[in-house]
Every structure is written in structure tokens, then in C-alpha cells.
Amino acid sequence: MSNFMPMLYAFWDSDITYSFRKSRVAVISALVLLAMFLTAIFAPSLAPQNPFDIAELDLFDSELPPFWVEGGSTAYLLGTDTQARDVLSSIMHGMRISLLVGFASVILAAVMGVTLGLLGGFLGGIVDAVLMRIADVLLSFPPILVALLINGVLRGALPSSAQAESALIVLILSIGLTNWVQYARTVRGSTMVERRKEYIEAARTLGTGKVAIMMKHILPNVLGPVLVIATINLGMAVLTEATLSFLGVGMPPTQPSLGTLIQIGNEFLFSGIWWVVVFPAAALAILVLAVNLLGDWLRDALNPKLR
Amino acid sequence: MFAFLIRRIIQAALVMLVVASIAFLMFRFLGDPISNLLPEDATVQDRAEMREKMGLNDPVLVQYGRFIVDAAQGDFGQSYRNNRPVSDLLAERFPATAELVLVAASLALALGIPLGIYTALNPRGWLSQGLQVVSLLGISVPTFVTGILLILVFSVTLGWLPSFGRGTVVDLGWWTTGFLTTSGLKALILPAIMLALFQMTLIMRLVRAEMLEVLRADYIKFAKARGIPNRMLHFKYALKNTLIPVMTIFGLQLGGLIAFAIITETVFQWPGMGFLFIQAVNFTDVPVMAAYLVLVSFIFVVINTLVDLLYNVADPRLRAERTPARGV
Numbered sequence: 194m195s196n197f198m199p200m201l202y203a204f205w206d207s208d209i210t211y212s213f214r215k216s217r218v219a220v221i222s223a224l225v226l227l228a229m230f231l232t233a234i235f236a237p238s239l240a241p242q243n244p245f246d247i248a249e250l251d252l253f254d255s256e257l258p259p260f261w262v263e264g265g266s267t268a269y270l271l272g273t274d275t276q277a278r279d280v281l282s283s284i285m286h287g288m289r290i291s292l293l294v295g296f297a298s299v300i301l302a303a304v305m306g307v308t309l310g311l312l313g314g315f316l317g318g319i320v321d322a323v324l325m326r327i328a329d330v331l332l333s334f335p336p337i338l339v340a341l342l343i344n345g346v347l348r349g350a351l352p353s354s355a356q357a358e359s360a361l362i363v364l365i366l367s368i369g370l371t372n373w374v375q376y377a378r379t380v381r382g383s384t385m386v387e388r389r390k391e392y393i394e395a396a397r398t399l400g401t402g403k404v405a406i407m408m409k410h411i412l413p414n415v416l417g418p419v420l421v422i423a424t425i426n427l428g429m430a431v432l433t434e435a436t437l438s439f440l441g442v443g444m445p446p447t448q449p450s451l452g453t454l455i456q457i458g459n460e461f462l463f464s465g466i467w468w469v470v471v472f473p474a475a476a477l478a479i480l481v482l483a484v485n486l487l488g489d490w491l492r493d494a495l496n497p498k499l500r
Numbered sequence: 501m502f503a504f505l506i507r508r509i510i511q512a513a514l515v516m517l518v519v520a521s522i523a524f525l526m527f528r529f530l531g532d533p534i535s536n537l538l539p540e541d542a543t544v545q546d547r548a549e550m551r552e553k554m555g556l557n558d559p560v561l562v563q564y565g566r567f568i569v570d571a572a573q574g575d576f577g578q579s580y581r582n583n584r585p586v587s588d589l590l591a592e593r594f595p596a597t598a599e600l601v602l603v604a605a606s607l608a609l610a611l612g613i614p615l616g617i618y619t620a621l622n623p624r625g626w627l628s629q630g631l632q633v634v635s636l637l638g639i640s641v642p643t644f645v646t647g648i649l650l651i652l653v654f655s656v657t658l659g660w661l662p663s664f665g666r667g668t669v670v671d672l673g674w675w676t677t678g679f680l681t682t683s684g685l686k687a688l689i690l691p692a693i694m695l696a697l698f699q700m701t702l703i704m705r706l707v708r709a710e711m712l713e714v715l716r717a718d719y720i721k722f723a724k725a726r727g728i729p730n731r732m733l734h735f736k737y738a739l740k741n742t743l744i745p746v747m748t749i750f751g752l753q754l755g756g757l758i759a760f761a762i763i764t765e766t767v768f769q770w771p772g773m774g775f776l777f778i779q780a781v782n783f784t785d786v787p788v789m790a791a792y793l794v795l796v797s798f799i800f801v802v803i804n805t806l807v808d809l810l811y812n813v814a815d816p817r818l819r820a821e822r823t824p825a826r827g828v
Contacts, residue, residue: 330518333800335759341781342793349530349784432642439644440766440778459648459767462656462663471652474645482640 212494219490222483229480233289240282245447259468272468275461280469283454284476290450291477294364295431299423301369302430306376307419311407313377314384321381328374336371340433343367344442357445364443368433375422383415421492428484435477451477508808512801517568519797523790524567528560530786576791581783586791590773595675596666597772600764601757603688604695609750612700613743616707620715621734631704638701643760647694647767654690662687664769691768695760699753706749710742717741744815751807755800 213219232239259272259280271280313321331339344367351359387393388411396406437443438452439459446453451473458470534547534556542550551557555566570576576586619628638646655663667683669676678684714720715738723733762774769775773792780788 330515333515333804334797335756337762338759338796341762341777342789345781345784345789346526346530348781349526349786428640435642436644436763439642440763440781442778442781455645455648462648462651465656467652467656470648474642474648478637478641478645481642482637485636485640 209494213490216490216494218486219494222486222490225479225483226487229288229483230292232285233292236282236285236289240279240285242279242282244278244283244286258466259472271472272466274457274469275466280472283449284451284473287449287451287454287473288476288480290361290444290448291431291434291452291480294361294368294434294444294450295427297365298368298372298430298434299426301365302372302426303376303419303423305369306373307380307412307416309373310377310380311384311412311415314381315388315403315407315411317385324377325381328377331371331374336429337433337436340367340371340437341440341442343370344437348442357447360444360448364434364437367437368430371433372426372430375426376419379418379422380415383418384411387411387414417495421488421495424484424491425488428481428488431477431484432481451480504812505809508805512805515801516794516798519794520568520571521564523571523794524564526786526790526793527567528563530784571794576794577787579780579785579788581780581785581788586787589776589788590791590795592676593771593773593776595677596770597758597761597765597774599678600688600691600695600770600772601754601761603692604699604761605750605754605757607692607696608699608703611696612703613707613746615700616704617711617734617739617742619704620708620711623712635701635705638697643694643698644763644767646697647690647764650690650694651767661690663690666771691764691770694767695757695764698760699757702753703746703750706746707742710745711738714738714741744811747814748807748811751803751810754803755796758796758799 213223237243271284273279274283309324313324344363347363347366351363393406393410396410401410434443434450435452435455438450439456441456444450444453446457449457454473455470455477458466458473461469534550534554538546538550555563558566574587578584579586579589582589615631619625619631622628651663654661662683665687666678667685667687668681669678669684670680678688715734720733720738723737728737758774761770761772762778764770765772765774766778773795776788777792779785780792
């Protein structure tokens with residue numbers, strides 16, 4: 194405990210926190226993101242209404258506009274949809290699912306990419322050649338197309354009765370399996386540099402096994418750029434999830450993400466209830482913008498060339 | 501040059517073979533074609549006959565060979581959902597997507613390049629700064645949201661433009677076009693803007709970055725020192741070298757446009773291939789999915805190969821690197 198304060202001070206005084214404090218964009222987007230994460234995590238207790246509990250819905254309150262428009266009520270700050278669900282509460286719950294899919298698919302992609310990159314870079318030979326050819330083919334297609342295909346294949350492999358409840362997993366898999374390539378390429382490159390260095394030679398001479406060298410010695414030294422890729426990837430993953438849900442192959446309406454909410458709202462565009470589509474869309478855009486800005490800052494802050 | 505061409509074509513053929521294999525695996529392991537094609541009350545004997553007729557009892561390799569031969573001739577069998585030949589469905593939908601992508605690509609180039617040059621030449625102007633902010637927004641706002649907002653403003657509120665379909669199209673026998681009628685042209689405006697917007701911001705940023713880079717090069721400084729007027733300097737000497745990388749990226753992005761057309765076509769219920777593909781993914785209509793995959797991959801591969809070749813023609817330095825050095 195005695196050296197906790199100096200540690201905290203050292204962290205506060207480090208290059209990265211200094212550059213963070215100096216960048217107004219980074220601070221603002223971090224705060225916005227933090228607020229969104231907290232909202233997502235505590236949505237069930239924070240949200241004014243549980244939009245999935247039919248007992249709480251009052252059909253007389255359906256299609257109410259936001260509170261500042263005439264006819265709106267302060268009980269539903271952002272209005273209600275055609276089934277009297279509170280738009281604000283739906284957005285909070287939707288954000289929860291969007292972020293869950295985003296984080297889970299980024300973790301899946303990162304773990305898969307780092308493992309494969311490490312294996313390819315360390316072992317070389319045929320393993321490396323095959324992995325990199327697969328990566329080349331995947332990279333030559335737009336990610337959204339790859340995600341759609343994996344999604345279609347996974348859904349096709351499932352019985353139709355199980356499709357709704359496994360939608361979350363199918364989404365995480367299809368986005369994660371699309372995005373691992375970037376991690377694999379980066380980690381492979383730095384692994385190939387690291388494995389020729391003396392400390393690896395030393396470990397090998399001491400009789401350390403291949404797996405131990407990879408996990409204990411190389412891995413910690415190649416993880417740096419992974420964080421940057423992961424941050425930028427989170428924005429991409431949230432966007433891909435929203436797109437898939439919007440296209441109707443993502444989250445079902447019973448368990449809507451932000452993309453599903455926009456899709457549902459889109460169907461009522463012509464009945465004049467613009468708020469059911471505009472607010473979820475705005476929430477999605479702010480979320481992605483904040484992640485992208487933070488990712489840009491992190492990339493520049495960790496790039497030694499720009500110091 | 502000739503050796504390079506051959507090498508690129510072999511590479512392209514290999515990629516196509518991989519894609520075709522994926523398509524075959526989808527056919528083989530995804531869903532049961534028999535229960536999809538026969539009515540539900542078909543007898544066991546009907547099913548066995550159908551299996552035999554479709555050749556599903558042959559060895560896998562024979563089936564694979566037959567699939568490749570059929571696919572190379574554009575035959576992907578029957579759609580599970582519409583019970584029509586997949587090639588007919590795709591041929592019907594192809595013109596809609598092609599026209600949309602063509603208009604969007606021209607729009608993106610026609611606006612992106614001049615705006616990029618402008619922001620590079622006047623980096624401090626208010627228009628440049630505004631454009632930078634807009635392009636950042638353009639990258640973060642999902643394309644389908646842009647489309648919905650366009651519909652909300654121009655169709656719902658103002659009522660100027662249609663929000664779905666292609667309008668009246670003229671049938672030319674092998675091609676249906678929306679270019680020849682007013683309603684067809686009007687229907688094209690919003691989807692084309694939605695599809696072009698993202699590409700436009702991308703091209704704009706790219707042209708700006710490249711142009712700034714080129715303007716710092718020595719040969720531009722020399723030209724300036726020699727007293728060559730600014731207009732000639734910018735548009736004759738700098739622009740040429742700026743456009744080479746832009747050409748490559750644009751070629752690659754053309755494939756992206758076809759993929760993003762899936763989203764645009766869904767938002768505007770545009771009767772193109774992307775809309776067909778999304779419906780196929782929704783219903784696991786394997787023949788349509790496989791055929792779309794193979795067709796789109798083919799278009800990608802052709803574009804990539806062409807871009808590589810053009811790059812070689814446009815930039816003599818690349819050719820020089822390949823020929824062995826002959827001493828100084």
C-alpha cells in the first residue's frame with residue numbers, strides 16, 4: 194500500500210496520460226464513452242421503463258412524440274413507439290446489446306488473430322504460408338460481405354427454431370471471424386522480428402519449450418499495437434453489428450440492438466413518427482464517432498514517430 | 501509486361517478456384533437441397549429419385565468437378581425460394597446494381613477529386629475546415645442512417661424524390677435501364693448519393709493527403725524556382741502524380757461499392773443483386789448465395805487485375821524496378 198501513491202503519480206505523469214490530458218478531443222470522447230458504457234451496464238435499473246415487459250406498456254401512450262413537442266409527456270423523454278415502448282429505455286437496452294456484441298467480437302478477433310499471428314510468425318513454413326494466404330483472400334473482400342456470408346452460413350447450419358435465441362452468438366462469431374486478419378498480420382510481423390533477438394536465443398539455449406517461449410517471452414512484446422487495433426476495431430464491430438441487424442440478419446426485434454431499433458423505426462418513417470428512428474440513429478452515430486476519435490488519438494499517442 | 505500479365509492471371513484464377521470451393525462446400529453442407537426443392541409431402545421414393553437425378557449419390561470429387569464446370573458456364577441450379585434458375589434471377593437484377601454503382605462511382609470521383617485538390621491547395625480556408633469535419637462525420641455515421649435521413653428529408657418532409665424502387669424502366673431486351681425516363685432518373689438520385697457519400701469522403705481525404713505530399717517534393721520546388729506558373733504547376737505536374745495512388749484505391753473501392761450496394765438496395769428497396777442476396781441470406785437460399793459470391797468475386801478479381809495492370813502502365817518506375825539493372 195505504501196508505494197501505491199507514487200505508482201499512481203507515475204501513471205498520472207506518464208507520457209500517455211499527459212498526451213491524453215492535453216487532447217480535448219480525447220478527453221471528451223472518453224467521457225462520452227464512459228457515460229455510454231455505464232448506461233449500457235446499468236440499463237435495467239437506470240431505464241425509466243422495461244420495454245420488454247408487456248405489463249409495463251400502456252397502449253394509450255403509443256406514438257407519443259418527445260417531451261418538447263406538443264402532445265409529448267415528460268414520462269417519455271424521447272417519445273414512444275407504436276407499441277408504447279419508451280424510446281429512451283429501448284435505446285439504453287439496445288446500446289447494451291450493441292456494446293456486448295462489439296466487445297465480444299473484438300475479443301474473439303483479437304484472441305484468434307494474436308494466436309494465429311504468433312503461431313505463423315514463430316513457426317514459419319507451411320503454417321505461416323497457409324495462414325497468410327487465407328488472410329489475403331479475406332482481406333480482398335469488403336468486411337461487410339464476409340460478415341454477411343459467415344452469418345448466412347452459420348444461420349443455415351442452425352435449425353430455424355434456434356435462430357432467434359442464438360442470434361447474439363451468431364453475430365459475435367460472424368463479426369469476430371471477419372476481423373481477426375489485421376491482428377494476425379501485425380502480430381506475425383513483430384513476432385518475426387522478436388524471434389531473432391538474443392533473449393529468445395538465450396531462452397532457447399536454456400531449454401525453454403516452444404510454447405513457453407511464445408507465451409512468456411514473445412507475447413508480452415508484441416501486444417502493444419493490438420490495443421490500438423482493438424480500439425479502432427470496436428467502432429467497426431459496433432457498426433457492422435448495426436448494419437447486419439438493420440439488414441434483418443442480426444438481432445431479432447424481441448431483443449433489439451441499436452441497429453434493430455433503426456430497422457424497426459425505418460418501417461414507420463412515412464407515418465411521421467420520426468423520433469423512433471432518429472434517436473437510435475443518433476445514439477449509434479455518437480457511439481461510433483467517440484470510439485473512432487479515441488482510437489485516432491490512441492494511435493497517434495502510441496506512435497513514436499509522431500512524438 | 502507479358503510475364504507480369506500471365507502471373508496476375510494465374511493468381512486471379514487461383515483466387516476464383518478458392519471461392520468456387522467455398523461455394524461448393526456451402527452447397528454440400530448447408531441445408532438439404534432435396535427437402536428444399538420437393539414439396540413437403542414427397543415420398544421416400546421421390547426423394548431417392550431426386551437424389552439420383554441431381555447426382556448427389558456420386559463421389560464428392562465428381563460432384564465438385566461438375567459444380568466447377570457448371571459454375572464456369574454460369575449455371576448455379578435452381579433457387580430454393582423462387583424455384584427459378586439462379587442465373588435468370590441474377591441476370592434480371594444485374595442492370596439495376598450496375599447502373600446504381602456506375603452513377604455512384606462517377607459522382608464520388610467528380611466531387612471527391614476537385615474537393616480534395618481544393619482542400620490541399622487552401623488548407624486554411626473555411627470551406628476546407630468545414631469539409632474536414634463533414635468527412636469525419638461521413639466516416640462515423642453508418643451509411644444506412646445517411647440513407648434514412650435522406651428519405652426523411654427529401655421524400656417524407658419535402659416530397660421531392662421517391663424513396664423506393666427504380667421508377668419506370670425501359671426494357672432493352674437484355675438490359676433494363678432507368679436512364680431513359682424521368683421517374684427512373686429521379687429514383688436514382690437518393691440511392692446514388694447515399695452510396696457515393698462514403699466513397700467521396702474517402703477520395704477527398706486521399707487526394708488531399710497525396711497532393712500535400714507531392715507538393716512538398718523536390719521537383720515541384722525546382723519547377724517553382726524555374727518560374728512555372730502556379731496553375732500549371734498544380735494541375736500539370738502535381739496532379740498527375742497525385743492521381744496514381746488514387747486510381748489504385750478507387751479500383752479497389754469499386755468492389756466495396758458493390759458490397760455496400762447491398763445496404764443501399766435494402767434501404768431503398770432497389771431491385772438489384774444486393775437485395776436478392778440479403779433475401780437469400782435471410783432464407784438460407786444457398787444457390788443464390790453461392791452464385792452471388794462467385795459473381796461478385798469474379799468482378800473483384802477482374803477489377804483488381806486491371807488496376808494492377810493500369811498501375812504498371814501509368815507509373816514507369818514500377819516497370820523499371822522489374823527489369824534487371826544494367827549498370828550505371
